[in-house]
Amino acid sequence: MTNIPETGRTSRVRIRLVIIQVLVFSLLCTLGGRLWYLQIRNGDEYSHEAKNNHVQQVVQPAVRGSILDARGVPLADNETRLVVSASRTELMKMKDRGKAVLAQLAGVLDMRPQDVAYKIRLCNNETPQPCWNGSPYQPIPVTNKATTQQALQIRERPEDFPGITAEPTAVRRYPAPGGANTGQVLGYLGPVTDAEIIKAKTTNSPFLRSDQVGRFGIERTYDKELRGKSGVTRYEVDNLGRVIGMARNDPAVPGANLVTSIDARVQGVAEFELNAAMLEARKQIDRNTGVPYKADAGAIVVLESKTGRVVAMASNPSYDPNVWVGGISGKDYAKLTAKESNVPLMNRAIQGQAAPGSIFKVIPTAAAVNAGYKFDGEYPCPASYSIGGQVFKNFESQGHGSITLGQALEVSCDTVFYALGHKEWLKDGGLKPKKNPAQIFYKTAHQFGLGAETHVDLPGEEKGRVPDREWKQRFWEANKDGWCKTGKKGGTYVELLSYENCLEGNLMRAGDAVNYSIGQGDTLVTPIQMATIYAAISNGGTMWNPTIGKAIISADGKHIEEIKPEAHGKLPMDEHTRQQMVGALEGVAVRGTAAWRFGGWPQKQIPMHAKTGTAEVYGKQTTSWFATFTDDYTIVMTISQGGTGSGASGPAVRNVYNAIYGLDMAGKQDLKAALLLHPEAKLPTIQADGSIDSPEIRPYVPPSPEDLAPAPLAGPPAPPAARQD
Template identity: 45%
Template structure:
């Protein structure tokens, strides 16, 4: 047997061999890391110490046709938190820091932590969480008082991980005190889905920290306005602190959007709309025995020969500044609140209302091209019986046997009832025939009603032509609901009218009866239009038959003044009416201003020099007060005004429409002075403002076109 010494030496040799093997392996591994792969690892180590930070570009300006800024940029103090540095602090110190900075920016520590959370992480809240680079400081408050920012800058030892700096945010110069919120729109942070789509398509113009257009021209022309972000590569130490800049790729400012809006005209329009609504609310409605509610209103001013929108106002409205720096839940709830009038809804393009008697010129066109003539005479009686119901004139007035021109002047309902009823008898008395011919419906569609105008604003409403197809589709959609009401005994919450209506609708709600036809002929019933649709249609009468696509944008101009794109007027179609019919309607609408329902609002106005054609309307809506309308035009402009639950057409809206024309043409009493017109040359020229390299903007040259 081997001795103990021999066994000990054997063990020592084995251990020595193992140790040698380990050292040999370690040496080979070190040689591989430092010599063979050293260059690769040094490159990776260097890249880990460099971080890329996004530098947001300055967003492009939005200016009016004269070059006046409507939306600009201003400097704002922004407080941000570096999450890397914050995470290296003890928990108690983190809490104390968040409480300290939160007191200055009116945020609780819990709110700040929600803002610092990375979107997509467990517990993150969409719209609140951080969607940007993980290496970038997270903005927690914008537009903070300067004293708060200076305290952070002057006392860095008390504010570790907190950064105060100035950044650009949207500003609203409000020339002539204008609001224009529904046209301009607003911005809000990019969503996860939008950012993911941008990454998938290789779009580098947005990043996780971008703000994008959400409404108005800010959304429509966001691609031009947003610019291209820059990038800074900075070196950081192991604690994440910036040691210095490695390189920088400069960003590109956004382009300028030149609009067709004229701020001076817009100011007049907004003032007149607000004044009209205030006056209506102080005026007693003789029908209901209470003051008019006047819950909403809109005005559109458009060039008749191009479709360019010169002014567009809507009430209720909101302050676009409310979106700058982030909007609170309470503010957002107010903007969507029905009690507040749903301020986010732009009534000019999204509001839908019964057109009332402003509809009659289009019915005249349909009648004169389908069997009736300018020599036709019909009875303007005080009432017109359809079945067991008598449809009456306004205040039961009667004018005897008259033609279409006089019927438009005095806005005779029973005249047009007879026209609508005659077509229904000839072509559509079979209520089951959804394809029955209807010349009045077809004419309304020719004028663009029931479809979007194509204006360059998002969210436009299409209106509705309540023809046979629509009525049958609506009946199928609502049949079960109304049949359910009719099947139960009437309760205290259901009025007699609703209960009776439910029973009738359940059985025969699909039927397009004579009552539907006569209501359609005067713009009542279920047909609804937007103020913009009505303005475009009146523009087609004014210019001889062309339906223009309404347009806000006039051009895109680069920061150095180069014109990148011009938006020329675009025809969407033609109403295809004989010149004789258009001329006849034009003269009839001239008569409305000279002798008809609008005349009393145009007394002592120089109609020979400024020839206004007009049509008033008072649309009745079940359960509400009348909607006031005035639709009008000259050789140059179309002006349409609407006040929901505001009373009669000329009674409520007439004075404001007159004031707008006075501003457009420089009217003072019976004198017309083009030098005093709101727009130099009365109509803006096709030329654009001049953009100088020093940042100044000069108005366009040349007279109106």
């Protein structure tokens, strides 16, 4: 075997190393070139493609909690409907901005193309309803009443309906059990707006673009609890839309149920009787004008006297809250906002402001006692009271001789309160007020809670008005220029009034004080304020915040949060004065101005107390007021331009009490027929699966004409004049 020289072996190794180095260098060059190609030459292209690999969110809307009456009857719940929605984002990408697709969709849904287009246009200050007030990036409902056949046409032909979906969806329902509409109390839902989404990001309850939120009523007050939390599943998808994997899954949390103190049966009775009373008032002739009463609006409030909880609250004219479900139509929106409809959206129980008339007299009565006048003292009740050359008449110019303050409440004697109001005005300095005048009549009204909110758990409550000297000054400063411009000495009544207000509208005149003493003039109250006051007179003096929410119960029934009643003050009178006032108000029902409406009432078993009121408003017909209470319940009712207190409102209030206690007009009681002998104490049961144990409810059957035949009075007949207050 021949040996290879050492020099030859070394040469071969070197050659191999060179080859390897060349190969490595070539590979490095190839890799570097490829990296240059990917990152520099085509970097923007691949970066754009990488961005298309993103996370896609799929939202599962949370089931909104039900709103229940005190016994568990649903006032608002959910039902599954086929909802057809349009993606505005997808439609706007099309050349014709989706017009062809929407026209084809309109044909399937049996709608006009214009109506479909209106549904998805965005709201602004100039766009009338219907329009979309929510986020433009979420699917916009076109209809929630699609049939199965219509939904199948859309889903089976997705190429013909790009951006259109048809899905079974839980939507809000307001079933009106037993005829209890409860519209203004419940409120309605609307789509969340971008502004709300941005604002909510700073809170622990953020919105999703698909959320529906409460817009009015207790749907708004308790929106956070009712809404729950929508579920969100996040999928990773590539640029072709293919799912790569699941990034995160947050399941939906259903909203809690709200139990209210409303009793659907009593609510149905209150709504029916309020409407019936207004219809009846329109048949009566106003003796002052010779034409029928307009009875254009009204309200009734039923409270638990001892807690302030709301058992029923009705406002008329009313509306069906179901018109808002799925987006309100232009026709329905016009009805709700038209002047001739008299603003059905307004809850007149908390927003309707009017002079209270004689139901206000409990306040100057308490003020007089606080000022040193004796409740059982003797006070003249002449047919009229004169101040200078101006004469203020008693109702129907009826005089009653010398009477006590209690008797003045019974027969609703105006002149007793005229004299007291005038005397206190003089003590304060009259037209030249003292420094820091006592203003006892006005101060007491503030202490009764007037001119302030009652803190009812509903949005939009009005405060009313106590026209004291400070208010007079502020009002004059705000309106002086207008009065001076339109006022005219020796002109019409309105021109002369403007002229006088221009010169001295900031002064508290004797006439202002006198009119105020009987709840007239510039005084404004709401029905809920007066109901709170009369409930306080009944319960020992506590002014409770009127409350509708009673408890919040989780969807599975395991967690219960009770909403305890809270008070906002005590009546400014001692217990002895309160008891005297309670006795006088019982006298109103037994032998005073309300006695003719409570004939046959079982006074010994169920003591009834009442106060009638007829408020005069310049340029309008009189406003009817009726305030009442028993040990358990307080009811206040008012009808704008409806006539007298006991004449227009009295029968309806009596019928509501009859239904609550199971009474007929003769005072005979049927316990089985009684709707609510005592306020509901127990909470309804909600099962673990979310089902609710709720009793059946039947519509209210009003008494027949035979049942409404006059019954004998519970005491001596009231004087004819007193019967009409």
